[in-house]
Amino acid sequence: MRSFPRFASPISRRMALFWVLALPPHIAFSQEPGAVAGAVADSATGAPLAAVLVEVVGPDGAVVASGVTGPGGTFHIGRIPPGTYFFHFLLPGWRTASLPEQVVAAGETRRLFAEMAEGSYSLNPITVTASRTEEKILDAPAAVEVVNAEDILERPALTTVEHVREKAAVDFMATGLLGSNVVVRGFNNVFSGATLTLTDNRIARLPSLRANISHFNPTTSLDIERTEVMLGPASALYGPNVELGAIHSLTRSPIDHPGVSLALSSGLRQQGAFSEEVVLPGDDTVALSQRATDMTVWQLEGRLAGKTGDDRFGAKVSGQYFTGLDYLFIDEEEVRQQGIALVCQSVDYDVTNAACLNFAGDLDPADPTGSADELRTRVDNVAAGRASDLERWTIDARLDWRPTAETSVILSGGRATAVSSVDLTSLGAGQVIDWAYNYVQGRFRWKDLFAQVFLNKSDNDQTYLLRSGRTLVDRSELWVAQLQHSSRLGVNNRLVYGADLLWTIPKTEGTINGKNEDDDEITEVGGYLQWESALARPLDLVLAARLDKNSRLAEPVFSPRAALVYRPAPEHSLRLTFNRAFSTPNTISLFLDISGQSIPIAGPFFYDARAQGRSDTGFTFRREEGIPMHQSPFNPLLGGSPQEFLPTTTGQLWDEAVAAVGAADPGLGNLLAAVPAPDGSEVAVVAATLNLDEGAFVPTPGGVAGIRDMPPLDPGITNTLEAGYKGLLEERLLLSANLWYSRISDRISDVRVISPNVFLDGVSLDSYLTEQFLGLVGTVFPDEETARAAAAELAATMGEIPLGVVAPEQAGGTFATIVLTDRNLPATELFGADLSLGVILGSRWSLEATAAWLSDDILTAGEGAAAGVIPLNAPTLKGSATLRYRDLDSGLNGALRFRATKGFPASSGVYAGDVDGHQVVDLNLGYRFRRMGLWLQLDVQNVLDTGYSSFPGAPMLGRLTMLRLRYDLAAL
Numbered sequence: 025m026r027s028f029p030r031f032a033s034p035i036s037r038r039m040a041l042f043w044v045l046a047l048p049p050h051i052a053f054s055q056e057p058g059a060v061a062g063a064v065a066d067s068a069t070g071a072p073l074a075a076v077l078v079e080v081v082g083p084d085g086a087v088v089a090s091g092v093t094g095p096g097g098t099f100h101i102g103r104i105p106p107g108t109y110f111f112h113f114l115l116p117g118w119r120t121a122s123l124p125e126q127v128v129a130a131g132e133t134r135r136l137f138a139e140m141a142e143g144s145y146s147l148n149p150i151t152v153t154a155s156r157t158e159e160k161i162l163d164a165p166a167a168v169e170v171v172n173a174e175d176i177l178e179r180p181a182l183t184t185v186e187h188v189r190e191k192a193a194v195d196f197m198a199t200g201l202l203g204s205n206v207v208v209r210g211f212n213n214v215f216s217g218a219t220l221t222l223t224d225n226r227i228a229r230l231p232s233l234r235a236n237i238s239h240f241n242p243t244t245s246l247d248i249e250r251t252e253v254m255l256g257p258a259s260a261l262y263g264p265n266v267e268l269g270a271i272h273s274l275t276r277s278p279i280d281h282p283g284v285s286l287a288l289s290s291g292l293r294q295q296g297a298f299s300e301e302v303v304l305p306g307d308d309t310v311a312l313s314q315r316a317t318d319m320t321v322w323q324l325e326g327r328l329a330g331k332t333g334d335d336r337f338g339a340k341v342s343g344q345y346f347t348g349l350d351y352l353f354i355d356e357e358e359v360r361q362q363g364i365a366l367v368c369q370s371v372d373y374d375v376t377n378a379a380c381l382n383f384a385g386d387l388d389p390a391d392p393t394g395s396a397d398e399l400r401t402r403v404d405n406v407a408a409g410r411a412s413d414l415e416r417w418t419i420d421a422r423l424d425w426r427p428t429a430e431t432s433v434i435l436s437g438g439r440a441t442a443v444s445s446v447d448l449t450s451l452g453a454g455q456v457i458d459w460a461y462n463y464v465q466g467r468f469r470w471k472d473l474f475a476q477v478f479l480n481k482s483d484n485d486q487t488y489l490l491r492s493g494r495t496l497v498d499r500s501e502l503w504v505a506q507l508q509h510s511s512r513l514g515v516n517n518r519l520v521y522g523a524d525l526l527w528t529i530p531k532t533e534g535t536i537n538g539k540n541e542d543d544d545e546i547t548e549v550g551g552y553l554q555w556e557s558a559l560a561r562p563l564d565l566v567l568a569a570r571l572d573k574n575s576r577l578a579e580p581v582f583s584p585r586a587a588l589v590y591r592p593a594p595e596h597s598l599r600l601t602f603n604r605a606f607s608t609p610n611t612i613s614l615f616l617d618i619s620g621q622s623i624p625i626a627g628p629f630f631y632d633a634r635a636q637g638r639s640d641t642g643f644t645f646r647r648e649e650g651i652p653m654h655q656s657p658f659n660p661l662l663g664g665s666p667q668e669f670l671p672t673t674t675g676q677l678w679d680e681a682v683a684a685v686g687a688a689d690p691g692l693g694n695l696l697a698a699v700p701a702p703d704g705s706e707v708a709v710v711a712a713t714l715n716l717d718e719g720a721f722v723p724t725p726g727g728v729a730g731i732r733d734m735p736p737l738d739p740g741i742t743n744t745l746e747a748g749y750k751g752l753l754e755e756r757l758l759l760s761a762n763l764w765y766s767r768i769s770d771r772i773s774d775v776r777v778i779s780p781n782v783f784l785d786g787v788s789l790d791s792y793l794t795e796q797f798l799g800l801v802g803t804v805f806p807d808e809e810t811a812r813a814a815a816a817e818l819a820a821t822m823g824e825i826p827l828g829v830v831a832p833e834q835a836g837g838t839f840a841t842i843v844l845t846d847r848n849l850p851a852t853e854l855f856g857a858d859l860s861l862g863v864i865l866g867s868r869w870s871l872e873a874t875a876a877w878l879s880d881d882i883l884t885a886g887e888g889a890a891a892g893v894i895p896l897n898a899p900t901l902k903g904s905a906t907l908r909y910r911d912l913d914s915g916l917n918g919a920l921r922f923r924a925t926k927g928f929p930a931s932s933g934v935y936a937g938d939v940d941g942h943q944v945v946d947l948n949l950g951y952r953f954r955r956m957g958l959w960l961q962l963d964v965q966n967v968l969d970t971g972y973s974s975f976p977g978a979p980m981l982g983r984l985t986m987l988r989l990r991y992d993l994a995a996l
Contacts, residue, residue: 057103057104057105057106057130057131058102058104058105058106058128058129058130058131058132058133058134059100059101059102059103059104059128059132059133059134060080060099060100060101060104060111060126060128060133060134060135060136061098061099061100061101061133061134061135061136062098062099062135062136062137062138063093063096063097063098063099063137063138064076064078064093064097064099064113064121064137064138064139064140065097065137065138065139065140066139066140066141067139067140067141068141071097072093072096072097072098073093073097073115073118073140074093074094074096074097075092075093075115075755076092076093076097076099076113076114076115076118076140077090077091077092077113077114077115077755078090078091078092078093078099078101078111078112078113079111079112079113079114079867080101080104080109080110080111081109081110081111081112081867081913082107082109082110083107083108083109085868085911085914087866087867088104088105088109089101089103089104100133104128105128106128106129106130107127107128108125108126108127108128109125109126109127109128110122110123110124110125110126110913111123111126111136111138112867112912113138113140114864114867115140118140118141119140119141120140120867120912121138121139121140122912122913123136123138124913166254166255166256166258166587166599166601167192167254167255167256167746167748167750167760167762167858168252168253168254168255169188169191169192169252169253169255169760169860170250170251170252170253171187171188171191171250171251171252171253172250173248173249173250173276174910175187175908175919176245176248176250176251177245177246178910178917178919178948178950178961179245179919179948179961179963180245180287180289180323180948180961180963180986180987180988181245181963182201182202182239182321182323182346182986183202183204183238183239183241184238184241184243184244184245184248184251184273185204185206185236185238185241185271186204186238187245187248187251188206188251188253188271189904189923190872190874190904190906190921190923191253191860191874191904192253192255192760192858192859192860192874192875192876193208193209193255193269193856193858193874193876194206194207194208194253195207195208195209195210195212195897195898195899195902196974197212197214197216197897197974197975197978198974198978198981199214199447199448199974199975199977199978199979200350200351200414200445200446200978200979201293201321201348201350201351201414201984202238202239202346202350202414202416202445203237203238203239203350203445203446203447203448204238205236205448205975206219206236206238206271207219207268207269207898208253208254208255208268208269208271209255209256209268209269209856209858209876209878209898210268210854210856210878210881210896210897210898211268211894211896211897211898212896212897212898212932213450213774213897213932213933214448214449214450214932214933214935214975214977215233215235215237215447215448215449215450215933216235216236217229217230217233217234217235217236217265217610218265218267218268218607219236219266219268219269219270219271220258220262220265220266220269220270220271221236221270221271221272222270222271222272222273223241223243223272223273223274223275224273224274224275224434224436224465224467225272225467225476225506226463226465226476226478226480226504227478227480227502227504228241228273228480229480230461230480230482230498230500231480231481231482231500231501231502231528231529232482232498232500232501232502232528232529232530232531232532232610232611233482233498233500233610233611233612234265234610234611234612237447239416239440239442239445240440240442240459240461241418241440241461242343242418242419242420242438242439242440242461242463243273243275243342243418243420243438244325244326244327244342244343244344244418244420245325246285246287246325246326246327246342246990247275247276247327247340247342247420248273248274248275248276249274249275249276249281250273250274251271251272251273251274252270252271252272252273252274253269253270253271253272254269254270254271254272255269255762255858256268256269256601256603256744256746256762256764257269257603257604257605257742257744258270258585258603258605259570259572259583259585259603259604259605259606260552260554260568260569260570260583260584260585260603260604260605261520261552261554261568261570261585263524263526263548263550263552263570263572263583264548264550264572264574264581264606264607264608264739265606265607265608265610266605267605267606267607267740267742275420275422276329276340277338277422277424277434278329278330278331278338278339278340278422278424279331279335279336279337279338279424279426281329282329282330282331282338283327283329283992283993284326284327284328284329284991284992284993285325285326285327285990285991285992285993286325286326286327286990286991287323287324287325287326287959287988287989287990287991288322288323288324288325288988288989289322289323289324289325289986289987289988289989290320290321290322290323290986290987291320291321291322291323291348291984291985291986291987292318292319292320292321292983292984292985293317293318293319293320293321293348293349293351293982293984294316294317294318294969294982294983294984294985295316295317295351295352295971295979295980295981295982296316296969296971296980296982297313297314297315297316298313298314298354298980299311299312299313299314300312300313300354300356302354302356302359302360303356303360304359304360304363310359312354312359314352314354317349317352319348319349320348321346321347321348321349321414321984321986322345322346322347322348323344323345323346323986323988324344324345324346325342325343325344326342326343326344327340327341327342328340328341328342329341331424335426336425336426336427337423337424337425337426338423338424339421339422339423339424340421340422341419341420341421341422342419342420342421343417343418343419343420344416344417344418345416345417346414346415346416346417347413347414347415347416348414349412349413349414350412350413350414350445350446350979351412351979351980351981351982352412352979353410353412353977353978353979353980355410355452355453355490355491355977357452357491357934358406358409358410358452358453358490358491361382361406361490361491361492361493362406362407362409364379364382364383364406365379365383365403365404365406365407365493366407367379368380368382368383368403368407369403369404369407373396373399373400373403375395375396375399376628378624378627378628380399380403381622381624381628381630382622382624382630383399383402383403383406383492383493383622384399384622385619385621385622385630385631385632385633385634385837385839386538386618386619386632386634386836386837386838386839387399387838388838389838401493401495402488402492402493402494402495403493404493405455405488405490405493405495406490406491406492406493409490410446410453410455410490411444411446411455412446413444414444414445415442415443415444415445416440416441416442416443416445417440417441417443418438418439418440418441419438419439420436420437420438421436421437421438422434422435422436423435423436430470430471431469431470431471432467432468432469433466433467433468434465434466434467434468435465435466435467436463436464436465436466436467437462437463437464437465438462438463439460439461439462439463440460440461441458441459441460441461442456442458442459442460443457443458444456444457446490448933448935448975448977448978449489449933450635450774450775450932450933450934451489451491451492451618451620451635451933451934452489452490452491452492452933452934453489453490453491453977454487454488454489454490454496455487455488455489455490456484456487457486457487457488458484458486459482459483459484459486459487459498460482460483460484461480461481461482461483462480462481462482462483463478463479463480463481464478464479465477465478465479466478472509472510472511473507473508473509474506474507474508474509474522475505475506475507475508476504476505476506477503477504477505477506478503478504479501479502479503479504480501480502480504481499481500481501481502482498482499482500482501483499484496484497484498484499485497485499485533491621491934492619492620492621494535494618494619495535496532496535496536497531497532497533497535497536498530498531498532498536499531499532499533500528500529500530500531500532500611501528501529501531502526502527502528502529503525503526503527503529504524504525504526504527505524505525506522506523506524506525507522507523508520508521508522509521509522515558516557516558516559517555517556517557517558518555518556518557519553519554519555519556520553520554520556520568521551521552521553521554522551522552523549523550523551523552524548524549524550524551525547525548525549526546526547526548526549527545527546527547527548528545528546528547528548528611529545530544530545530611530615535618536612536616536617536618537611537615537616537617537618537637538616538617538618538636538836538837539617539836540614540615540616540617540637540639540836543615543639544611544614544615545575546574546575546576546611546614547574547575548572548573548574548575548608549572549573550570550571550572550573551570551571552568552569552570552571552583553568553569553570554566554567554568554585555567555568562590562591562592563588563589563590563591564587564588564589564590564591565586565587565588565589566585566586566587566588566589567584567585567586567587568584568585568586569582569583569584569585570582570583570584570585571583572606574608574739576608576609576614576639576640576736577608577609577640577736577738577739578736581606581608581739581741582604583603583604583605583606584602584604585601585602585603585604586601586602587599587600587601587602588600588601595751595752595753595755596749596750596751596752597749597750597751598747598748598749599746599747599748599749599750600746600747600748601744601745601746601747601748602743602744602745602746603742603743603744603746604741604742604743604744605741605742605744606739606740606741606742607739607740607742607771607772608739609637609638609737609739609772609846611637612637613637613638613737613772613846614637614638614639614640614737615637615639616635616636616637617634617635617636617637617836617837618634618635618636619632619633619634619635619837620633620634620635620844620934621633623714623842625657625825625826626684626688626825627687627688629657629658629684629687630657630839631657631781631826631829631839631840631841631842632837632838632839632840632841632842633714633716633777633841633842633844634835634836634837634841634842634843634844635775635844635845636834636835636836636843636844636845637845637846638734638736638737638845638846639736639834640736641736641834642733642734642735642736642737643733643734643778643832643833643834643843643845644733644734644832644833644834645731645733645830645831645832645833646669646833648671648672650729651671651672651673651728651729652672652728652731652830653669653670653671653672653830654669654670654672654782654828654829654830654831655667655668655669655670655828655829655831655835655840655841656670656680656827656828656829656840657839657840658680658681658683658684658687658827659680659840661680661683661684661686661687662679662680662683666838666839666840667835667837667838667839667840667841669833670828672709672728672782672828672830673704673709674701674702674703674704674706674707674708674709674784675701675702675703677709677782677783677784677827677828678701678702678707678784679701680827680828681696681784681822681825681827682696682697684825684827685818685821685822692818695804696818698800698804699793699796700796702789702792706788706792707784707785707788707789707792708784708785708788709727709728709782709783709784709785710723710727710728710782710783710784710785711723711724711727711728711731711780711781711782711783711830712724712780712781712783712826713777713778713779713780713781714777714781714826714842715777716777716844716934717934717936721781721826724780728780728782728830731780731830733832734778734832734845734847737772737846737847737848738770738848739770740768740769740770740771740772740848741768741769741770742766742767742768742769742771743766743767744764744765744766744767745764745765745766746762746763746764746765747762747763747764748760748761748762748763749761749762756863756864756865757861757862757863757864758861758862758863759860759861760858760859760860760861761857761858761859762857762858762859763856763857764855764856764857764858765853765854765855765856766853766854766855766856767851767852767853768851768852768853768854768883768885768894769850769851769852770848770849770851771848771849771852771885771894772846772847772848772849773846773847773848773849773892773894774846774895774931774932774933775844775845775846775933776844776845776847777842777843777844778832778843778844778845778847779829779830779831779832779835779841779842779843780829780830781826781827781828781829781830781842782826782827782828782829782830783823783824783825783826783827784822784823784825784827785823786819786820786822786823786824787823789819789822789823790815790816790819790820790823792819793814793815793818793819794811794812794815794816796815797811797812797814797815798811798812828840829841829842831843847892849885849886849892849894850885850886850892851885852883852884852885852894853883854878854879854880854883854896855878855879856876856877856878856879857876857877858874858875858876858877859874859875859876860872860873860874860875861873861874868909868910868911869907869908869909870907870908870910871905871906871907871908872904872905872906872908873903873904873905873906874903874904874905875901875902875903876901876902876903877900877901878896878898878899878900878901879900880896880900881895881896881898881899881900881928881929882894882895882896882929883896893931895929895930895931895932896928897928897930897931897932897975898928899925899926899927899928899939899941900926900928901926902923902924902925902926903923903924904921904922904923904924905921905922906919906920906921906922907919907920915951915952915953915954916949916950916951916952917949917950917951917952918947918948918949918950919946919947919948920945920946920947921945921946921947922943922944922945922946923943923944923946924941924942924943924944925941925942925943926941927939927940927941930975930976932975934977935975935976935977936976937976939973939974939975939976940972940973942970942972943970944965944966944968944970944972945966945967945968946963946964946965946966946967947962947963947964947967948961948962948963948964949961949962950962957991957992957993958989958990958991958992959988959989959990959991959992960987960988960989960990961987961988961989961990962985962986962987962988963985963986963988964983964984964985964986965983965984965985965986966981966982966983966984967983968983969982969983
């Protein structure tokens, strides 16, 4: 708590020092056996600081005496035994200050003066994420969690996102040593982008795919000043795709934090033995096992920053290198496909062989040379199997210029290269090879005006899917320009307003966006206004509104925000907020056009199961007499193309069935050719949709006639009402509690099959063939019993053949296509609560604890044919606790962390199953050799080595032990 305003004159610092020196002499001898007296001031302004806890600490670490500064920032502590002491100065919202080795003599008063700086790690830090302007966390009109620089620097981490793992409502899906998917308040997925990630106000996810892949972040832990986690929607300020919250990392300025830091880490990754039974083609079962492994990992980090003597210019460069072996995993489908690929290699890539045909689902028959080369590449990729080697390097650079106290210009750029890794996608794991992520950014600030432009760019052409071998090329770009200004209207009102332009340019060379490659750019323009008003002394009102226009959506999206903040005291705030946030279809939902797998039927006949975006036109079905038409893989037997649209009639399907049976058994084909084709009154046409997870067909509601055109995707809308409390209790405990309700409408689902297959009805076909075969008794069949048996057997066989697929006109590929796509789901509701607390237990000890609750882990939206499920891929209950020790005098620090997660059902893309609940204990210890500039830090994740997996498709995680030696050189 300050006793003077922030703009107090620097003369105040001199006055505080003068007060110390001018103490009346009799005070020095009025207290026995000794005493201390002095003052504490703000290091930035010189303003005296009241309510500072002053601790007198003996050599053994025990607190001998303590006192509190008064309104003028002064203190006096008497009755101190003679000796040498350390002094600590603590104030919530400020960095702890220390004075080492001060001698208190008998009968004398030791005079001291200390300065304190506002600190990001304390109970009431500065935050910028909630309102896009600086404010204290107690004043922010949203739930915000902050990880400070000290906690980050004391914890060796392989990726920067690990630092938020224990924060309230954070769902952390670890997919390996480096891989992870992190969201807040649920709705996690593989290749997830549900939560906005920012670094220095720059969107930090992959530019086109909109995925938050943490090891593509060029920033190192050595360079992070703090990380903020905002819980809940924030579209009113940030625009699209902030319906869950944001994770914002801010890096250290070379002007404010010059110096050199180098860190070398070596560790041991431990994993227990495991085994897996895999069913290979031909129904052969093989047991695969992996022995326990202990593998060494290495990481090198560095930061070099310097400035000019006048503090106007500064420059820095940072980077890191990592290598090691990831946690191992056996993917059943990858092993099956690998077996098929080895067979294809053994027949010299003969495309007429069923094994090779398995990988040719979208190759162009009109390009035999190019298709043969691509087939060979795919087969060789799959045959090689998964490579679990990890290698990664990053580099990041920044220039700061401050021509005046109110003006700053910052230029920065960086590159992160995943030399080798395995990352999960909705179509299976991808083998990442030399995938680079680059960015350049320019920022300008003058008084209350802020502007920035930045470019994020991917650079990859060697990564491929492990299940299909298909190469993924991504050279996509995201260009962003943003402008923001704030202004005061009198004393009690402030306006924050701005505009954003986002231009997404996918560049996949047809490997991801297929036929949409030349028409897949997206432009988003948005503007916002936020009004903050102090209605009365304890009551504040925040109103905000934003309007966004996406070039691929028909209508603009309006996002309002309202917050009422009541502060009965400066240390307490009650908040009631309403936010309307939205998520737009990303380039995958709109323009994806990629073959996921080939689905064999018999012999050389197959379907191409193709994940496809809805574009901005939606899907339409070609019709004849009102009935949707279909494609058939058997049409080439009739002289046509597998992508030709055919009438969905009994007669047409009969011709396809006769051709299919004849190709497998010419004798039966000749028999059926002698039978007249039935009509719809004699044999019905039925529709069934393939469930890829279970490999079974499910009857399509409404049959063929019930198939409707699918309009373009709408943005998903989330309306959230939230009540929250934040408060400092007894100057030592920060409590934050939030209760929220969300109504979610038009949420975009995961991909699912929307193209039903068509069959001849087996029951009516049996009756028809029986009638026809009875007419052949005496010529083809010896008796009626034989004719009936033959009809029943043949009808059962023909009735199980998926003769065609009702594909939309926009279906891609070169073969008959089963289309998988996203869809908008009906409205549903979700409740949740978050709780976090931080407690200062003394000058060295602190405790943090969090808990989060969700009302459901799977939401059911709609009924009947429109029904759908929304997996949150997150537990309904989770919590954490961190006990931290930090002794600035001895240089010793440490933290003991505990995380508990309830089990939950999971489903994302091809991955589905149950995630078991688990509890994990982490430990880190550090010691600073202050005179040498050295830090020795030990971090042990999963101390008890309790193997656990955080998602289907992710490996079992064991213990990871990292030892880091860090060297800090004095400022340049």
